[in-house]
Amino acid sequence: MPLTDHGSVRRHQFHERLGVLHGNHLHRTLKERFPAAFNTRWTRRHWLHASLFATVGALLATIVPGFSSQLQPALPLHATLPLSLPPQTVRPPLASQPGQPWDVLQVQPGQTLGGLFQSMGVPAETMHRILEQPGNRETLTRLRPGAELAFARGEDGALLGFRFDRSPTQRVELSLAGGKVREKVLERATTTRVAVAGAEIDHSLYAAGRKAGLSPAAIAVMTDEIFSYDIDFKDVQPGDRFSAVVEETWRDGERIGSGRILAATFTTGGKTYTGFRFERDGKAQFFTQDGRPLKKSFIRMPIPYARLSSKFGARRHPVLGSMRMHKGVDYAAASGTPIMAAGDARVQFVGQQRGYGNVVILDHGRGHTTLYAHMSRFGKIKRGQQVAQGSVIGYVGSTGMATGPHLHYEFRVNGAHRNPLSVTMPPPEPLKGAELAAFRAQAAPALARIESMEKLMFATAAAAPQDKPRDKRG
Template sequence: MVAMGKSGLGAQRRERLKALREAALHRPVLARHLSDGFNGRWSRRQWAQASLVATLGMLVAAIVPGFSPTQPAHAPTPHLSMALPLPSLPLAGVHGQAGDSWQVVRVERGQTLASLFKQFDLSPATLHEVLQQPGAREALTRLRPGSELAFDLPVGQDGKGGQLRGLRFDRDETHRVELSFDGDRIRQKVIERPTETRTVVISGKVGRSLFHSARKLGLSAGAINTLTDDIFKYDIDFNDDVAASDRFSVVVEQTWREGELIKTGPVLAATFTTGKKLHTGFRFVRNGKAEYFTGDGRPLKKSFIRMPIPYARLTSGFGARHHPVLGRMRMHKGVDYAARVGTPIMAAGDARVVSAGWMGGYGNAVVLDHGRGYTTLYGHMSRIGKIKRGQRIAQGTVIGYVGTTGMSTGPHLHYEFRVNGVHRNPLSITMPPAEPLSGPTLAQFRQQTAVALMRIQKVENIIYADAGAPPKPVATATDSRKDPRKG
């Protein structure tokens, strides 16, 4: 039985080994080797192939996150809490006293004092009381965008529905008014706010945009328009003649209050360098009127502008022509500019209005006297501007609007230019030069402009001293290179 038992065990072991061998033969990598006869030891070739399979398995596990072993979860970061005492409320806030809740408002375009009172749910009766205070109506009924007002309202009202306890506003540049409401009484306190006026030189390069560069330096939009439209309009084409490397310098007066720039005065002097050419302009008051002159006292503004209507098309020149209405040859004593009805018409030069009204075939027309024997006529207007006979007007003033009144076949401006009563062709005549400064006036002008020019030269010598490096735009005071806001 023992022999048979051992024989039975041996048969079972042989069956088990056979089953394991058959299973191993079905494995994709080792089947071929075992089928060749596995003797208990792998050959060198078998070891190399097994190593390759193991290496590929590790690469797949590293690249594909799903095959990587499960990473341990991060331990939660401990959060610490620390109790801090809150600052105590001021007594004004606890008891609801005046001055604890000032609501500061900067006026936007279109806003009025009435709309602000409505915004804070304040009664019209309170508004009426405020406007009755001395100087309040003049300051508060002409609010400009950017003006600042402050309302003192109770805590807990969220700025609405409470009793107005105080109001602050600026009466002018140097005085602030504070109104305090105590029952039926209103107390007024005027606080003086001193200002400082500084003459500064702002200098820089045109860069990609004259307007952008000048505004970045702090020059106001009005001062930039003065440069382009009043001072250098006749000598520089700002669309085609200006390069990024060209530079400008401007002398202006700035008014500062408590470290804030509140106003920039008119341009006192300016230089503009285009290429190697220097253009200059200086402000000077002649006969009570501010004008701009070159360094030698010649006015920068021309006596007349060639076209009294912008962007118009010339449809009929000066001379004999076949009249479109009368149907016969007739002398055309002016030139015609076609434009849409309502296009503004400007005065060609400084003048006195001789007449403004209906003139027969000219329809609605205006005649201007420019002095020294020069007169101009503007006809066929749809309507006349806000001018009247005998009025003095400046060059560029709108005197009327394009129309087709009188003997006209379509909307256009009929423009005549006369010298001592004789009609001349406005397109070809040599315009008279503007009257230069002379005598004591010229001496005064030179004395005044020498100081401004010296300031500009001093600043430019500092800024543009290194010709090899592109200068950086800076704004500097005349006596130092510090920002005016820093004193």
């Protein structure tokens, strides 16, 4: 065989190898599984075709982008790559910078300033340094539940800043860095809105008022100023109801308190009483819907929580033992109990009068005077001074001819004594003319608000009678 015939030599060697495998299992498998081209003798045409296919495949893999990548296993769509980041910048504690983080505490009932500072790990010495700042002690020693205190501390726990509200419009920020206390006062804008609050009483007026959103001070105005002359609040029953138009103070979108009562109604015993705030002669008073003052000219009992111990009229004198005319009434009370002026008046006399001991006489005008005797001491009054109804003019005692501490109270009309318990009191002066017109213009919108709210509130209450106490604010 010529050595130059490389094709013949290769075919000869191939057939020799096939012959060796002809009788074994591998040869049979190849014959079954591979095409006939691999089981027969390859001709020149077979080799040309194989070379052509190999060349075309190589060209495709080189020219067509992504063709070869499709032959590789798929890689994940997401990968985490380690990146080299710049070193973290170390900042000083934020408590020493504007915008520092604050730990805010809300005062709970029974908590004290000292307890709050102790809970934050702030020593008492630091607290006293804060209290020594002008204007801080009065606010911080009279904290009410709900007030907020804020503390800013450094990494070592030392107090760097302290914040509190001195008033609804002032926030105080103290900086304690560097061993000195520096104060910054921030003015906080507030707005005033008018709202209507109302409720039906279930257990107590106070509880219903608080549930309706009234402050304790606003409830006291209703009971002690507006309706005190017409309603005995000890007799208020479940089912009685009230409504009030109040001013509310808002700050940063938050309601922070209620202010003045502009109008109020109270329904008890099937009768509705009304009161509207109006300033007359520069002084705020409450009037009925037709412009008559709710405040009576005189209060019947110028001493609270006292017991009537002797009536007006003839009696045997407890000291002299003889029958004498008792020209006033006596109220037994503990020594030192405050005595109030029965009405607006001018102080006519302050001093001693024989058996009356320490005496105060008030002139109320239009011929009406009142006398208060047996006082232990006088209030801060002097002759000629104007005093308002309810002002403290003295204190219960037993000076003069008295067997024990009590108040002797007389009521005189043009010098003649009258029984303080039954005398017809002079009515207060109603609004007239331009004042009455201005009052009506002011009262009408407030009354409309109350009527609108009550229609809504009690219509809802009628539909759901099980919901008590019922309250609504609008």
